[in-house]
Amino acid sequence: xxxxxHGFYLLLAYGASGAxxxxxxxxxRRRCRRAAExxxxxxx
Amino acid sequence: MxxxxxxxxxPAPLRRPAPRWRRLASPPVFHxxxxxxxxxxxxxxxxxxxxxxxxxFAIAPTDHQQGEIYRIIFIHVPAAWMSxxxxxxxxxxxxxxxxxxxxxxxxxxxxxxxTGALFTVIALWTGAAWxxxxxxxxxxxxxRLTSELILLFLYLAYLGLVSxxxxxxxxxxxxxxxxxxxVVNVPIIYFSVRWWSTLHQGSTIRLDAAPAxxxxxxxGMLLMALACWAYTMAxxxxxxxxxxxxxxxxxxxx
Numbered sequence: 001x002x003x004x005x006h007g008f009y010l011l012l013a014y015g016a017s018g019a020x021x022x023x024x025x026x027x028x029r030r031r032c033r034r035a036a037e038x039x040x041x042x043x044x
Numbered sequence: 045m046x047x048x049x050x051x052x053x054x055p056a057p058l059r060r061p062a063p064r065w066r067r068l069a070s071p072p073v074f075h076x077x078x079x080x081x082x083x084x085x086x087x088x089x090x091x092x093x094x095x096x097x098x099x100x101f102a103i104a105p106t107d108h109q110q111g112e113i114y115r116i117i118f119i120h121v122p123a124a125w126m127s128x129x130x131x132x133x134x135x136x137x138x139x140x141x142x143x144x145x146x147x148x149x150x151x152x153x154x155x156x157x158x159t160g161a162l163f164t165v166i167a168l169w170t171g172a173a174w175x176x177x178x179x180x181x182x183x184x185x186x187x188r189l190t191s192e193l194i195l196l197f198l199y200l201a202y203l204g205l206v207s208x209x210x211x212x213x214x215x216x217x218x219x220x221x222x223x224x225x226x227v228v229n230v231p232i233i234y235f236s237v238r239w240w241s242t243l244h245q246g247s248t249i250r251l252d253a254a255p256a257x258x259x260x261x262x263x264g265m266l267l268m269a270l271a272c273w274a275y276t277m278a279x280x281x282x283x284x285x286x287x288x289x290x291x292x293x294x295x296x297x298x
Contacts, residue, residue, distance in 0.1 A: 006113035006177055013116045013173040017123070017166045021275065024162055025086075028282050035286035038293040 071148050071288045078281040085278035089271050096267030104260040116174040117261075122269035124167035126276060127195060128230050130160035134202075135227045138220035148284075150216035151291065153223060154206060155284035159276050161199035168192060179243060187236040188244035191229060198226040212291065 067073050100118035107114040134156040141149035171189065172182040183189065202219050209215030232239075237246045257265075 006111060009113060009173045009177050010115060013170040014119060016169055017119050020162055020166060024159065025275075025279060028279055028286075031286050032282055035289040038289050 069146050069148050071151065071291070074148055075285050075288045078285050082278050082282050082285075085274045085281065089274035089278055092267055092271035092274055096264055096271050099260060099267055100264035104264050105258060110178065113174060113177050116170050118264050118268045120167060120170040120174060121265055122272045123163045123170060124192065125269055126272045127160055127164040127167050127192070128233060129273075130156050130163065130276060131195060131199070131223075131230060132227065134160060135223040138223040141216060142220045142224075148288075150213075150220060151284050151287045152280070153202075153219065154216075154287055155280045156276070157199055157202050158283070159279050161196060161203065163272065163276075164192065164196040164199060168196065184243055186243045187240040188233065188242050191233040191236050194229055195226075195233060198222070198229060202226075212294065 068077055096118060100115055104115070106112060134153040137149040137152040137156070140146055141153070168189070171192075175184070176182050202222050205222055206212075206215040206219040209218065234247075236242060237244055
């Protein structure tokens, strides 16, 4: 495999996609922690 | 004279308990159920993504026409599929909420929409990263690209609309109508490459024809598609738990 020609574009595509997905998951975790503080006890 | 038979009028031993799947439509029950599923889907998404990337980058051969740049399809195609699939599922929940008045359905639509918008951005972004070295342009006003951009605007309009109402239930109703109206765009995206002469290539995988790629390329793409699906399940279920808690807190205040 030779990524010399298109390595930049592959990095751009996968790097940005990975960063966006991880950022969403981390933001979700933070939101869940905040929501858990609203719970009086068990939500069920 | 009419006789209405309701479960409330029956003695306790004759009442049938609601089946489990119907009890899951209750937000408090679903809150606990979703909480048990989130770690499993998150783990599954990680394993499938690692396997998909390994197959896509280490096993799948180099394309004889495009070289290595074709490997963008392992994220681009699954993201594009998920952008349309999530929209349809969110619209289905919106329809269920409108018709049956179920409390969980609009929350599911709200939980799915941000992830759908994210996959639309990823599909457009990775398509641009593929288009620049292949077509010589980051963007062209092609039917497939333009209809996918309209999908992003629909997601953003929905997210803006539901958060614009002080009463979240009114926001749910308005958002549901917008989601259902926008469903017409999904077949336009899918069939755009057949209906119009587009720069974007035709579908690589079709239900009525054999895939135009080697098995290892197909395996890598399907693994990544499953990883994106498992990721969506994990994030949407986690988000709907937050929404259930927030909605309950809001209703308790009013």
